[in-house]
Amino acid sequence: MAGKTVWVACKLPSGLHLDAADADTIPGVVPEDGKRVTLNGTNSQYQGPEGSKILMPGSHGYGKTEVDADFFNDWMARHKDFPAVKNGLIFALPSEGEVEKEAKSRAGVANGSEAVNPEKPAPGVTKAEK
Numbered sequence: 001m002a003g004k005t006v007w008v009a010c011k012l013p014s015g016l017h018l019d020a021a022d023a024d025t026i027p028g029v030v031p032e033d034g035k036r037v038t039l040n041g042t043n044s045q046y047q048g049p050e051g052s053k054i055l056m057p058g059s060h061g062y063g064k065t066e067v068d069a070d071f072f073n074d075w076m077a078r079h080k081d082f083p084a085v086k087n088g089l090i091f092a093l094p095s096e097g098e099v100e101k102e103a104k105s106r107a108g109v110a111n112g113s114e115a116v117n118p119e120k121p122a123p124g125v126t127k128a129e130k
């Protein structure tokens with residue numbers, strides 16, 4: 001990857017496609033310039049292209065992907081109010097080590113798709129009797 005890069009951490013289960021496109025682009029359609037980066041997420045289980053890696057199980061649930069810094073900074077500027085950004089599910093730092101340390105500090109951040117603990121169900125939900 002040419003130029004300056006950042007490591008992006010993503011705690012969305014399936015990751016996320018980041019498109020370098022105008023707001024008028026139809027969601028789900030790759031922009032004409034073809035600039036799309038796919039972030040690995042919590043459930044990404046592979047070594048992806050261009051240095052992408054998943055934080056291994058026990059590494060706080062964030063996938064990580066190396067991304068061109070200018071591309072990501074532009075995307076963040078346009079999506080600063082995206083709930084996953086505002087809630088700490090997507091963040092970036094200059095090095096892989098820094099991302100891993102920050103992921104550890106954010107281990108308790110929930111993405112809303114965690115497994116339900118049957119011994120402690122959600123408020124207002126009671127465990128069924130056998």
